[in-house]
Amino acid sequence: MSEPTAPAPAVATPAAPQTSFWEDLIDIFVSPVAVFRRREKASPWPIFLFVVASFAIIFYATFPAIQPAIDGEFTRNLPKMQAQNPALTPELTSKIQDRIDTFSRYTAGALAIVNLLANGLLVWLISKLFAAKEGFSAAMLICGYAYLPRVLGAVISGGIALMMDPTRLNSAAMLTLSPARFLDADTTSPFLIALLSRLDVMIVWETVLLAIGVAVIGKVPKDKAAVFGVVIWIVGGLYALRNAYIIS
Numbered sequence: 001m002s003e004p005t006a007p008a009p010a011v012a013t014p015a016a017p018q019t020s021f022w023e024d025l026i027d028i029f030v031s032p033v034a035v036f037r038r039r040e041k042a043s044p045w046p047i048f049l050f051v052v053a054s055f056a057i058i059f060y061a062t063f064p065a066i067q068p069a070i071d072g073e074f075t076r077n078l079p080k081m082q083a084q085n086p087a088l089t090p091e092l093t094s095k096i097q098d099r100i101d102t103f104s105r106y107t108a109g110a111l112a113i114v115n116l117l118a119n120g121l122l123v124w125l126i127s128k129l130f131a132a133k134e135g136f137s138a139a140m141l142i143c144g145y146a147y148l149p150r151v152l153g154a155v156i157s158g159g160i161a162l163m164m165d166p167t168r169l170n171s172a173a174m175l176t177l178s179p180a181r182f183l184d185a186d187t188t189s190p191f192l193i194a195l196l197s198r199l200d201v202m203i204v205w206e207t208v209l210l211a212i213g214v215a216v217i218g219k220v221p222k223d224k225a226a227v228f229g230v231v232i233w234i235v236g237g238l239y240a241l242r243n244a245y246i247i248s
Contacts (some may be wrong), residue, residue, distance in 0.1 A: 056109030
């Protein structure tokens with residue numbers, strides 16, 4: 001009579017490789033699916049605070065270089081402001097411009113907070129139309145990682161400004177990686193500039209990452225996630241066109 005065979009020992013499942021937060025900042029550009037998978041249950045606060053701090057530091061450091069673009073936008077809109085308010089004296093105009101420059105330099109971090117919260121809300125609400133399963137916290141995490149190309153874009157914009165002749169830098173569109181940077185803002189429709197600015201490489205990259213995040217974390221099929229990306233890009237474009245209407 002043969003001896004009973006002892007059951008083979010169970011093979012332990014290898015633990016998922018652990019990566020640091022700093023590795024995620026690189027991997028999101030080359031392997032976004034892996035980042036969203038391993039951070040699916042993570043808190044959105046680390047990436048949220050990193051993006052906010054990065055924008056505050058980068059914008060403050062590069063402001064002297066990009067200031068001509070901000071001042072150029074103000075100068076271009078000045079005739080309309082004066083037509084609406086004939087009492088706008090040169091002295092008052094100068095004070096307003098100084099305040100805009102100060103506000104722009106020191107509030108980049110605050111504006112990043114507003115943008116991330118607004119984006120998180122939009123991603124959460126719009127993704128629900130595609131039966132996404134992520135909550136608001138997960139939507140914020142997706143937006144935080146998807147915003148990293150914008151952080152890179154802020155660095156690139158500063159580099160572009162440093163290489164340009166300040167006397168020719170009269171439009172914010174000139175600091176983008178979009179077709180709008182090649183247009184003359186003084187003679188081109190603000191609507192066309194706003195539309196073409198949405199084709200900025202960094203904005204398109206952000207949109208793709210949003211779609212990937214919704215597919216991975218929200219468990220949305222790839223085809224529906226792609227449609228979600230188109231919808232979220234269009235919604236962002238509507239806001240840009242609204243701003244163009246205000247200044248036109």
